[in-house]
Amino acid sequence: MVEEQKLTELESKFGGRLTPNGMQDTDYKNQKVRFLRFAGACCPICGKNRWCQVNVTGTKVICQSEKLEDQEVNGFKFVADIPKINGYLYELVDSNKAVKFDVNKSYSSVHLFPLAAPNRLDTMYRLVLAAYPLTQKHKKNLEERGLTNEQIKLHGDRGFGSYAIADENGHAKFENFTKEVDENGEVQYKSRWIDVLQRLNFPNNLWQGVPGFSTFDQTVGGKVVARLPLFASSAIQGSDGKLKSKVPEGMLVPYYDEVNRLVGFQIRVDKADKYASIIKQLDSDKRQMRVFINDDDTYVVKLYDNTDNVNNEVIGRGKLNGEKVISGTYAKTREQYSFQVKTPSRYFWVSSRTANNGAENDGKLPVQVAYNEKIAKLNPKDEKEKVQIENYAKKPKAVWITEGGLKAYIAAAKLPEVLSESDLDKYGRDVIGIAGVNSYNKALPMLEKLNAKRVTVAYDMDLLSNDQVSDNCTKLINLLRKKGYEVEVAYWEPDKAKGIDDALAQGVPIWFTGTEEKQNNN
DSSP: OOOHHHHHHHHHHHTSOEESOSOBOGGGTTTTOBOEEESSSOOTTTOOSSSOEEOTTSSEEEESSOOOTTSOBTTEEEEEEEGGGTEEEEEESOGGGOOOOOTTSOOOOOOEEEOOOHHHHHHHHHHHHHHSBOOHHHHHHHHHTTOOHHHHTTTGGGSOEEEOSBOTTSOBSSOSEEEEEOTTSOEEEEEHHHHHHHHTTOOTTTTTTOTTEEEEEEEETTEEEEEEEEESOOEEEOTTSOEEESSOOEEEEEEEOTTOOEEEEEEEESSOOOEEEEEEOOSSOOSEEEEEEOTTSEEEEEEEETTEEEEEEEEEEEEOSSOSEEEEEETTTTEEEEEEEEOOOSEEEOOOTTSTTEEEOTTOOOOEEEOOHHHHTOOTTSHHHHHHHHHHHHSOEEEEEEEOHHHHHHHHHHHHHHSOHHHHHHHOSEEEEESSTTOGGGHHHHHHHTTEEEEEEOOOGGGGTOHHHHHHHHHHHHHHHHTTOEEEEEEOOTTTOSSHHHHHHTTOOBEETTOOOOBOOO
16 A cells, blocks of 8 residues: 555645556555556646556556657656556656655545445436436437437436536536534535435435545534535636536436446536647656646646646747647757647546545446337336336347447437338347447446347447557457357448447448348338
8 A cells, every 4th residue: 555645745746636546556466556546637648637547656657548659758668558458558767766655554545435236326316317407408419419309308317417517607506515604603514415315215325336426524623524425526616706617517428227227427528628648848858848728728838846746837838729739949948849739538437436435436337228219218216117127138139239328329219210120120229338449348248138149239430440449349249259149240331420320310321241231211
């Protein structure tokens, strides 16, 4: 384990928070020491403040974004690929800058509750949707993707939502807690979540272990007097006085399990904030270079002392005008630097594994089970309907696999509009959605639960031009055949639709390996 003071030293070195839930560090095989994830601190390779990892001494970094083989980046050099997690390992060039580490000492970290059971997740997430209902803006977006009003509302109170901390005027959309002044003039906070749970006769701790929920500490005189649950994030006040969110705002995309329970959310982000990936840093200056890109596309380039996150020097400013690569010159030495402008994924998991009293769901993210309409509308809270779902899951069937939860949902809704009943029986009427092209292994347990005998693979058509997508699609097909599944691969014209959801919604002809006849909408 890590000493508490050394974790603080590492956080200072990398400019923010680190959380101890990364991959196992094989340098400490018997001590169960894990890499630390960047959760506010910045990866020295790509500059991102999430997903990447650093070891407890600060000498190894696993970057999830950048493979820079022929250059030193902020004191680190590329060492090897880590195919298992699609990451890249870097090592610190100057080992004298390592943070000392005593494996026998523990560190004080955030407390995490074990992941809650599916029934508990389903109950709490229904309450979340009541607090953050689907907005007209997001409903219109779903309609533009091809869903009807009935298909959007298919799951009733277990459907889509819209996460935002404030409305367009900056006023709180939903307050996790209320403030009251007691008879002694002290401010007391009351949790709205606890209030709701009590009114519904649910246990006060039902939120524990539910991803997205953590606690807010109420302090009096420097002492914590109450810990109140909150969802996703508390509000922060911007310089303009309006409330803003600490986490991405956007549409809440529901994820269902094999019993149709709501067990997770992804946020389809309304606005994905750009970030910078350093291409060339200064050779003569060993300070850490960071680039900050603001909402208005202005950017600031700063140099930070490796041991001090406060002292910094601004060496460049500007405004993005659509460029992917920005170059600048450090006035003092006339050296050039450059960075690449990137936009992160539009989808983020609702999680609280980096927050105090959050949920430990590392490696336990769900896959989407998008049933056909007849089964999808059944409510697992109703015992009779739950039995119907369970009986259907046990029946031998064909199942589709595609990328993404929303894509799977749309595909399941549109398949009956395109395929005949005999084709639905052959190729499948239910769709499994995996989080990414390299997450195909996570689909295997669900295929068993659904008693799948045939699998139709429908990866995006950029597999024709993207080696990563193509390689992972091939691996999935080979793995499925090795496991004994009959496998079909769905194709369509790539210039007319990228994903299976778009192809089905837009009436683009679909055809399958082993068949020449295209499937049309008419």
